[in-house]
Amino acid sequence: MDWHAWHDAYDLPDSGLARRLRVVQERTQVALDGSPPGPLTVISLCAGQGRDLLPVLAGHPRRDDVRARLVELDPRNATIAQDMVTASGMDRVEVMTADAALTDHxxxxxxxxxxxACGIFGNITDEDVERTIGYCSQLCATGGTVIWTRHRSAPDRIPLICDWFEERGFERQWLSDPEVGFGVGVHRFTGRPDPLAEGERMFTFIGRQALQAGPAGNGISGEGL
Incomplete structure (x- = not known):
């Protein structure tokens, strides 16, 4: 999969990715608006070109409060994100070209x-989805927000993903309507964060095509949403 070319669909206003992006940006705006005053840390896993966060943050009143790190493996996508950061003068935002699955980053x-955690759960196995949600209790502060996505194609794992979050001390704040054809969820962490584990891999990014080609009935399918 060419993950740089994959982003082209964001520029097609009626595409599923473009519609999902608008929802993610709206939820990111809400999360920024609702965060307590003072310094605010934001992390973005598999950040791509930074479209989920950077256009929202650039014009937000809280931008100077925010220290952010976007982690993206594809150097072409990371360069686009960095160019947006530079053009907007957001000097407290870091773009790291690295494997977003590794806790050390x-x-x-x-x-x-x-x-x-957008664009991930549709590209990894169910086991790794659950495993990554477990690590969210290390990545997220008490009262912090996780914004995540997952496609609604069969088998629809959205209810299971919500259960996995809620079993780990996350409260559901918002969930997109099933009729829109994609899933965007927002969960708030009510527990106490565990220390960040060192040197661990949260997931293996397989990709939509490889998941679809997997053995029938194994519960691994995805559309990259």
Whole structure:
């Protein structure tokens, strides 16, 4: 999969990715608006070109309160994100070209007030989805927000994902309507964050096509949403 070209669909206003992006940006705006006053840390896993966060943060009244780290493996996408950061003068935002699955890349940032986990759950196995949600209790501060996405194609794992979050001390704040064709969820962490584990892998990013090609009935399918 060419993950740089994959982003082209964001520029098609009626595409599923563009519609999902608008919802994620709205939820990010709400999370920024609702965060307590003072310094605020934001982390974005598999951040791509930074579209979930950067356009919202650039014009937000809280931008100077925010210290953010976006982690993205594809250097072309990371460069686009960095160019947006530079053009907007957001000198407290860091773009890291690295594997977002590795816990070490969040050292010094976790636990964060806002965690973006968008475009991941549709590209990894169910086991890794649950495993990553477990790590969210290390990445997210008490009272912090996780914004996540997952496609609604069969098997629809959205209810299960909500259960996994809620079993780990997260409260459901918002969930997109099933009729829109994609899933965007917002969960607030009510527990106490565990220390960030060192040197661990949260997930293996497989990708939509490989998941779809997996053995029938194994519960691994995805559309990258």
């Amino acid at each position: 969040y050292r010094g940032m976790a636990p964060a007030g806002i965690v973006l």
